[in-house]
Every structure is written in C-alpha cells, then in structure tokens.
Amino acid sequence: MPPKKKDELPKTDAGWKVKLTPGQYYILREKGTEPPFTGSLLSNKAKGVYVCAGCGAELFSSETKFESGTGWPSFYDVYNSKNVELHKDSGFLMERVEVLCKRCGGHLGHVFDDGPKPTGKRFCINSDALLFQKTPKEKWQKKR
Numbered sequence: 001m002p003p004k005k006k007d008e009l010p011k012t013d014a015g016w017k018v019k020l021t022p023g024q025y026y027i028l029r030e031k032g033t034e035p036p037f038t039g040s041l042l043s044n045k046a047k048g049v050y051v052c053a054g055c056g057a058e059l060f061s062s063e064t065k066f067e068s069g070t071g072w073p074s075f076y077d078v079y080n081s082k083n084v085e086l087h088k089d090s091g092f093l094m095e096r097v098e099v100l101c102k103r104c105g106g107h108l109g110h111v112f113d114d115g116p117k118p119t120g121k122r123f124c125i126n127s128d129a130l131l132f133q134k135t136p137k138e139k140w141q142k143k144r
C-alpha cells in the first residue's frame with residue numbers, strides 16, 4: 001500500500017478499529033505483543049521492504065532481517081530512520097526501548113542491544129505491525 005499522508009490517518013480509536021484487523025489494532029494501538037512463533041512474517045525470507053500496517057511508512061528491509069530464535073521478526077537495523085521513533089518504556093519494572101512508527105504513532109515492538117554486527121541492535125517487531133512488500137533489489141538494498 002502506498003504511504004498514507006498524516007491527514008488521511010484515523011484520528012480516533014474508533015477510526016483505527018475500522019481500518020485495522022483486531023490483531024493489528026491490538027499491537028499498533030494498544031501496544032500489545034503477539035505470541036512468539038505465531039506471526040505471519042516470522043519466517044518470511046522474500047526480498048523486499050516491511051511497511052507499517054497502520055500507515056504504509058517504510059520501516060525495515062529484508063536485507064537486515066535475521067533469525068533471532070525469539071519467535072518474532074528481528075532486524076538489526078531500520079530501513080528508513082525518518083519513519084522510526086524510539087522511546088524509553090519503563091512499563092514492566094524492566095527498562096526497554098519501545099519502537100514506534102513515527103508517522104502514525106503505532107507501536108511496533110522493542111529494540112535490544114544483543115543483535116548481530118554491524119549494529120549490535122535487535123529490533124524485535126510484531127508481524128501484525130507490518131506488511132511485507134516485494135520490491136526490486138535497487139529498493140530493498142539501499143538504506144534510506
């Protein structure tokens with residue numbers, strides 16, 4: 001899906017509920033987490049770009065996806081840093097860094113410091129926060 005402009009996005013919870021599936025709504029708008037090893041994109045090995053299921057913003061690339069063994073799609077870098085926001089989350093006594101879509105504010109997952117080289121980061125992202133787009137090599141290879 002082409003990225004939506006900010007003013008085309010729903011402004012209320014009710015509006016988001018209509019636009020998203022219940023699974024997407026739970027992750028993106030209620031900061032939920034899908035059970036491990038259940039997400040549809042966990043084992044996706046196709047080459048392309050992962051966009052926000054809420055607004056279509058480009059977030060991650062197949063180029064930096066890796067098998068973390070955690071049960072969630074994992075990336076060691078973002079694809080377009082302009083579209084990703086990080087935010088300290090101390091919700092569960094444990095301090096974690098939340099990963100959000102900058103355009104629609106949707107919750108995507110968390111980032112940890114135990115990822116592979118070259119970044120050492122592990123972006124642990126819910127499948128239901130993402131949509132996969134098969135794109136030509138020129139596109140997914142190039143970081144923006």
Ligand code: FE
Pocket residue numbers: 052053054055056057101102103104105106
């Ligand atoms: Fe978004």
